[in-house]
Every structure is written in C-alpha cells, then in structure tokens.
C-alpha cells in the first residue's frame with residue numbers, strides 16, 4: 563500500500579489537531595473527506611475515529627511527512643496494558659475520554675481567521691475559551707445550530723457550508739480564561755501568574771500539574787466538592803455540557819481563592835448532605851465517593867497542595883467521629899492505612 567501516497571504534502575502546525583491536519587490534507591489533495599485518507603493509508607473503517615500511535619509511521623509515509631512531525635499532533639490514541647486507552651493532546655497523554663472532545667470540538671473564530679487550522683487544545687473538555695482573543699470557544703454552527711463535527715471537510719467551514727470565521731463570539735469569564743491559559747502553557751510559552759481569580763501560588767500549583775493531573779484536579783474540586791451534581795448516581799466521570807463545565811471551573815476558582823478554608827467549608831457541606839453514605843471505615847462512611855476519587859486520582863505527591871489540607875481535614879474529622887461514636891481498636895490500623 564506504501565507506493566500510494568498523497569501528491570501534495572501538507573505541513574502540520576505545532577500542536578495541531580490530527581483530525582484538522584487530515585482535513586487539510588484531504589482538501590489539498592481533492593479527497594472527499596479525511597476519513598478517505600485514513601481508509602487508504604491505514605485501512606481504517608469510516609466510523610472509527612481512533613488513530614493508533616502504532617499507525618503513525620504508515621500515516622507519515624502516506625502524507626509525505628516525518629514520524630516526528632505527525633507524532634506531535636493532538637488526538638493520537640494508544641492502548642496501555644493494565645491502564646486502558648490514552649489520548650495524546652499537546653504532547654501529553656490523557657487517561658479519560660471524559661476530559662476530551664474527539665468527535666466534536668469547538669473553535670475560536672478569530673484564531674481560524676488568523677490561520678485556518680484546528681488547535682489540539684480545542685480537544686480538551688476544560689478548555690472553553692481562547693485566552694488570546696479573550697472569547698468563549700464556539701461549539702455549534704451559528705447557521706445550522708449543529709455541533710461542529712470533526713468529520714467535516716474543512717476546519718473553517720461547517721458541514722452546512724457556513725464560514726466559521728464569520729461567527730460572533732462572546733467574551734469569556736476570567737475563570738475560563740485562566741484555565742485556558744494554564745492549558746496552553748505547554749504550547750504558548752511562559753505563564754503570567756497574576757490572576758484576578760486565584761492567588762499566584764495557586765495558579766502555579768495548577769500550572770505545575772500534568773494535563774491529566776489538571777483535569778483530575780478540576781474534576782475532584784469542582785464535581786466532588788462543589789458541584790450540584792448528584793453523587794448518588796455514581797462518582798464516575800461523565801461528559802459535561804458547556805454550561806456545567808463553566809460552572810465547574812468557576813467552582814474550582816472559588817475554592818482556590820480562599821484555600822484551604824473553603825475546602826473545609828465544602829467538605830463539611832458534603833458531609834451534611836450525604837450523611838448516609840456507607841463504606842468500610844470511618845473515612846469512607848463520612849466522605850464516600852469523594853474519598854474514593856481522591857484515593858484513585860489525587861493521592862500522589864504531585865497534588866500536595868490539595869492532598870495536605872484534604873488529609874488534615876479528614877484526620878480531624880475521624881478524630882471527632884471516633885469520640886462521638888463507639889471507639890474501636892479495630893478501626894485504628896485501618897484508618898492509619900487509609901490516611902497515611
């Protein structure tokens with residue numbers, strides 16, 4: 563199959579979306595769609611949106627690019643033994659599809675005016691704004707009102723033919739802009755730590771995390787501690803709509819703007835709301851899904867700015883609970899294990 567290659571080479575932009583890059587390849591070579599390129603290059607089915615990391619060398623040959631040039635694109639996928647599927651965005655691997663937009667992704671009309679290509683950062687669910695143009699990203703076509711599908715033919719045109727560069731955009735809130743800026747810290751250069759939303763040391767703490775760690779922190783703080791989302795329906799990750807995502811970002815900024823006293827406030831509120839949770843030990847009984855998510859995703863030393871005050875609160879809580887309820891010697895070793 564390797565003897566067949568695209569006639570015209572398209573140069574990928576740094577941190578471009580793989581889908582967007584393939585759209586541009588299809589346009590430059592008069593293919594009907596980028597799915598057609600995937601079919602010819604990889605034998606991919608037209609309905610499967612995944613491009614595996616192992617397929618990049620074949621795709622590089624077909625599109626007349628180097629493996630390195632294609633490997634830096636956003637949206638490549640891989641299967642990791644015992645961990646599951648991961649997706650590469652802005653050069654980092656993300657562990658949850660909930661953190662991503664892989665079939666539909668929003669755009670900034672003014673970025674498209676400057677250069678019509680899709681940015682890899684637009685695949686991130688928590689990226690809701692363009693820091694450069696200070697506007698909200700648009701995820702629906704103003705003309706046909708449909709979500710912007712990544713199966714469309716060109717980055718700058720909706721499937722209905724509307725030129726997305728002509729879309730109006732709304733100004734973004736300061737919190738959205740801050741998170742968007744921290745996300746593109748990887749691609750757009752050093753970050754100014756001054757923010758109207760949260761103190762500089764908290765901006766630094768968030769910016770130091772991996773992209774996956776940042777997404778988990780936003781989810782833990784926004785969804786588990788402050789969200790008005792019913793935890794009883796499961797603490798599992800689920801796709802949020804744009805309004806929910808913006809609310810979650812605002813909630814996280816509210817918490818971090820007076821930290822850790824607002825953490826203590828939020829945890830006390832959750833305990834009051836969910837006193838009937840059950841679990842294997844005192845901590846689980848009191849904090850249920852919050853503690854489960856914490857243990858799975860937030861416990862490591864990268865998250866010390868969250869874990870230190872969280873664990874101090876829980877330790878205090880368990881101390882009080884043990885005084886109020888029956889003291890049991892059996893509880894102690896278990897608690898030591900859970901809280902260490």
Ligand SMILES: [Zn+2]
Pocket residue numbers: 670671672673674692693694695
């Ligand atoms: Zn922009």
Ligand SMILES: [Zn+2]
Pocket residue numbers: 703704705706707708720721722723724
């Ligand atoms: Zn449209």
